[in-house]
Amino acid sequence: MKLNKILVYVIMILVLITSCKKDIVAGEVQDTEKKIECEEVEETPKEIVIDIDDIYNSVDIDIGYVELENLNEDNVPEIDLEYYPKDGDFILKKVSDGYICVSLEEYEDENALEDYLSPMVYRFNENGKLSWKKHYDYKTHVGKIGQVLTFDDDSFIFHIDSYQDWNEGRLINDNCYLIKCNKDGEEEWTKEYSNSNRDMLANILLSDSEEILIIGEWKAKDGKEYDDIDKGLKEELNNDIVITKLDAEGNMIEQKSFGGSNDEHVDIVGYDKKLGIIIEAISFSNDGPFAVDIIDKWNNDFIACIDEKNLEIKWIYRLVGGKYTTNNRFSINNGMVYMIVTQNNRNRQHSQSLITIDDKGNASKLITQTYDQMVDKFNSLMILQNGDIVIGEGNQYISSLRIFDDTGKVKKVIHDINLVPDEIIPTDDGGFIVKSRRQIKTVPQPIYVSCIWYDTELVMMKYDSNYNIEWRKTYDRYKNNPYWDCVIPLNNGKQITEIKTDYRKSCID
Numbered sequence: 001m002k003l004n005k006i007l008v009y010v011i012m013i014l015v016l017i018t019s020c021k022k023d024i025v026a027g028e029v030q031d032t033e034k035k036i037e038c039e040e041v042e043e044t045p046k047e048i049v050i051d052i053d054d055i056y057n058s059v060d061i062d063i064g065y066v067e068l069e070n071l072n073e074d075n076v077p078e079i080d081l082e083y084y085p086k087d088g089d090f091i092l093k094k095v096s097d098g099y100i101c102v103s104l105e106e107y108e109d110e111n112a113l114e115d116y117l118s119p120m121v122y123r124f125n126e127n128g129k130l131s132w133k134k135h136y137d138y139k140t141h142v143g144k145i146g147q148v149l150t151f152d153d154d155s156f157i158f159h160i161d162s163y164q165d166w167n168e169g170r171l172i173n174d175n176c177y178l179i180k181c182n183k184d185g186e187e188e189w190t191k192e193y194s195n196s197n198r199d200m201l202a203n204i205l206l207s208d209s210e211e212i213l214i215i216g217e218w219k220a221k222d223g224k225e226y227d228d229i230d231k232g233l234k235e236e237l238n239n240d241i242v243i244t245k246l247d248a249e250g251n252m253i254e255q256k257s258f259g260g261s262n263d264e265h266v267d268i269v270g271y272d273k274k275l276g277i278i279i280e281a282i283s284f285s286n287d288g289p290f291a292v293d294i295i296d297k298w299n300n301d302f303i304a305c306i307d308e309k310n311l312e313i314k315w316i317y318r319l320v321g322g323k324y325t326t327n328n329r330f331s332i333n334n335g336m337v338y339m340i341v342t343q344n345n346r347n348r349q350h351s352q353s354l355i356t357i358d359d360k361g362n363a364s365k366l367i368t369q370t371y372d373q374m375v376d377k378f379n380s381l382m383i384l385q386n387g388d389i390v391i392g393e394g395n396q397y398i399s400s401l402r403i404f405d406d407t408g409k410v411k412k413v414i415h416d417i418n419l420v421p422d423e424i425i426p427t428d429d430g431g432f433i434v435k436s437r438r439q440i441k442t443v444p445q446p447i448y449v450s451c452i453w454y455d456t457e458l459v460m461m462k463y464d465s466n467y468n469i470e471w472r473k474t475y476d477r478y479k480n481n482p483y484w485d486c487v488i489p490l491n492n493g494k495q496i497t498e499i500k501t502d503y504r505k506s507c508i509d
Contacts, residue, residue, distance in 0.1 A: 071472040072470065072472075078494070081128045082124065085101065085120065094491075095156075097126060104144055104145050116140060117142070121134050132185065136187070140160060140175075145158055146160070146202075157212065160179070173196070175193060176194075199216050205277070207271065210248055215241070215266060215279060217240065219239060241259060242257045261285050264281060267281060270337075275337070284300060290304065303337065315360065324341070325342075351369065354389065380421045380424050385426060385428075389406070390424050399420060400414055402414075411467075425490075431463045431465050434461040439455075459472065460495060
């Protein structure tokens with residue numbers, strides 16, 4: 001906090017000095033003009049502009065930033081889309097011969113009494129050229145495109161997630177939608193949901209048989225959703241996990257609620273054709289299917305495997321004794337669940353383990369290490385096509401990639417990558433891409449204190465099947481604007497980059 005105050009004072013002093021210098025110069029000029037009579041000319045005072053780079057140079061702060069050199073940047077396979085959604089808020093998916101991009105945009109309608117958002121779908125070919133675009137007449141005042149799923153025949157589903165909002169003193173509860181379209185963008189069916197049940201649509205997956213699996217939460221009593229029971233019982237409601245199964249035509253096959261006398265919450269979900277539905281969740285109930293013995297915020301996290309055919313629970317793995325999953329992430333590969341579990345210790349140290357869970361719910365530790373709790377360690381995980389495990393660890397200044405085989409034996413360690421490996425994307429050639437946002441122009445503080453940063457850059461690195469680096473490229477097109485640069489890596493090793501346009505508001509990675 002002291003360093004923050006010092007920086008603020010320095011900026012104020014620089015502004016004051018700059019202003020004073022201008023006043024002194026102006027006074028000298030005025031005295032000279034009194035000696036020689038001239039016609040007065042009115043001038044508009046110039047705006048004082050102070051660049052953040054000048055401030056850093058003036059106060060001589062070591063921001064701890066190490067510039068990464070681009071490697072083989074001419075070999076980076078980039079695809080520039082011919083058109084980008086104007087609001088920059090979109091989800092892009094690969095289809096057989098191109099890309100589908102779904103966005104929620106301000107729609108210009110002269111007859112509309114107020115502004116609203118409406119979905120647009122853009123279809124691009126393999127080279128990023130726009131093939132067609134379609135507008136869909138569904139309105140929401142505030143929301144986002146929740147998810148987009150594609151089928152084998154290139155048909156697709158998208159989800160409009162509407163938020164509650166206040167507008168001129170009134171509460172707006174726009175409905176949520178699930179819309180299925182064929183490969184040409186023509187609507188096949190639509191499901192409409194009330195805003196009170198928007199959490200029910202939190203996660204949408206496709207099964208191996210292309211059934212639609214919707215995993216979320218709803219307010220319920222005795223397994224019945226809020227809309228189906230007496231509104232007078234609202235204070236008696238609890239939060240249940242609910243799974244809804246639809247066929248490709250949108251017909252409901254089955255729906256099941258999982259809960260007890262208190263609340264259950266689902267964090268992340270996954271699917272594997274050998275395992276079924278995998279959820280990471282938390283329970284505060286001492287009864288019901290996910291009952292816990294001790295109601296404690298450190299002892300009620302669990303991983304559950306649910307049969308996709310009958311929605312019956314196959315097994316539950318509980319994280320007890322102060323354990324929790326790192327970054328709320330797990331990976332699934334060939335009937336095995338992989339997750340990094342962290343455990344708090346009393347001596348200001350953490351221990352982390354890479355745990356695997358098989359199709360029977362049996363857990364095994366592959367890797368365990370202990371480290372000081374003020375230092376970030378394992379923070380990203382990915383299983384490659386050959387079964388090798390890639391773990392990213394460290395922070396922007398001390399970081400590495402560790403590659404293990406499926407038994408936990410170290411195959412390779414890549415040191416000093418100078419970035420946080422936020423995301424690891426496997427590629428079809430047996431390698432992988434690392435995606436990372438790096439803080440630049442950062443005021444360093446002790447590692448246990450949050451840093452201040454003024455800008456970020458996006459770094460992409462590609463490794464081949466032997467885990468040697470192929471190329472590295474840094475993107476920072478939007479100077480002094482954090483998080484605006486957008487690159488979407490693909491499993492084929494290519495990456496979607498932003499077209500060269502000056503208009504940009506935001507981007508969802």
